[in-house]
Amino acid sequence: MKKITALAAIVLFAGAAAAQTHTEIGDAPQLLFGQDTGAGSLNFIAGALGSSADVDLYAITITDFANFSATVNTNAGIDTQLFLFNAAGLGIVFNDDFGAGLTSALVPSAFITANGQYFLAISSYNIDPTSSAGNIFPNTFSGQIGATGAGAAAALSGWTGAGFVSGTGEYEIRLTGAAGAIIPTPGAAALLGLGGLAAFRRRR
Numbered sequence: 001m002k003k004i005t006a007l008a009a010i011v012l013f014a015g016a017a018a019a020q021t022h023t024e025i026g027d028a029p030q031l032l033f034g035q036d037t038g039a040g041s042l043n044f045i046a047g048a049l050g051s052s053a054d055v056d057l058y059a060i061t062i063t064d065f066a067n068f069s070a071t072v073n074t075n076a077g078i079d080t081q082l083f084l085f086n087a088a089g090l091g092i093v094f095n096d097d098f099g100a101g102l103t104s105a106l107v108p109s110a111f112i113t114a115n116g117q118y119f120l121a122i123s124s125y126n127i128d129p130t131s132s133a134g135n136i137f138p139n140t141f142s143g144q145i146g147a148t149g150a151g152a153a154a155a156l157s158g159w160t161g162a163g164f165v166s167g168t169g170e171y172e173i174r175l176t177g178a179a180g181a182i183i184p185t186p187g188a189a190a191l192l193g194l195g196g197l198a199a200f201r202r203r204r
Contacts, residue, residue, distance in 0.1 A: 021046060022180060028056035030159055032089045034119050035059065037180035045120070045173040049078065052163030055123040064177030065112045070120060071098070071105040071174045078169040079125040080104045083137070087117040089155030091136040091147030096125060109144050117181055119156075122171060124163040131157050 020040070024047030028035040034057035037045065047056050062068050072080045082104040083094040092112060098105035102125070106112075121129065129136045134150035 020044065022058070024048065024056060027054070028058060030055040030057055030121075032057070032085075032119065032156060033059060033183040034121075036182045039180050039182060042175055042178045042180045044175065046171070047122075048170045049080075049122070049124055049168050052124055052168055053127060053159075054163075054168070055121055055127055055159050057119055057121040059181040059183045060118055060120050060175070061179040061181045062112065062115050062118055062177060063179050065115050066177075067108055068112055068177035069105065069107045069175065070178075071107075072103040072122065073172045073174060074103055074169060077102065078171065079164060080171060081123050081125060081127070082106050082173075083121040083123070083129055084112070085119040085121070085129075085156055087119075089119065091129065091149075091152055091156070092118070093144050093146055094137045095144050096141050106144060111144065111146050117183075120173070122173065123159065124168065126161040127159050127163045128161050129156050129158075130160050131155055135160070 020042065021044040022037040022042060024045070025035060027050065028047060037058050037060055042060060045058055049056065070082055070084075072082060074080070079102040081094060081096045084092040084106055086092055093106060093109060095104045095106055104122075128139065131151035131154035133154045136147050136149050136151045136156065137145055138149050
């Protein structure tokens with residue numbers, strides 16, 4: 001019995017440890033609904049920008065919006081940008097240069113006002129998100145900037161700009177106040193909806 005309990009504890013510990021870091025699978029999508037980051041706590045996202053035009057978008061859950069942060073660490077000193085979108089794909093906040101360096105960070109701010117599902121994107125400098133109405137964020141270099149571009153009222157639909165070679169390389173995004181997120185595929189979401197309807201009908 002003790003051996004079984006110990007084995008179960010090891011499996012649970014391994015699962016919890018794995019949930020703390022999400023490593024990019026292949027090349028993360030640039031558009032909604034991004035790449036799932038699993039279930040459980042999420043402390044790090046590790047990946048790479050393979051070209052100057054590459055963008056990686058990840059689905060995350062903010063669990064403590066007042067203390068949420070996302071900070072880019074790189075070994076190559078790449079010039080990054082970070083963007084946060086809500087569950088509908090609308091822009092929330094972005095940062096290009098944090099402090100004196102070229103890496104980016106989103107730290108607790110008034111732009112993030114609730115827990116829930118979000119999408120976190122990382123790009124090289126000058127690759128910016130667009131919607132059907134234009135650029136979602138203004139083109140600026142410092143500070144945390146809200147979505148005030150011409151395309152701010154519509155959801156993310158593309159990316160524009162010419163990235164720099166200095167924007168390629170491996171990155172690590174350190175997170176606080178966050179957990180992973182699993183986004184159902186449209187087919188799965190439809191099946192879940194039908195299942196819920198069937199259960200409702202059975203109850204009646």
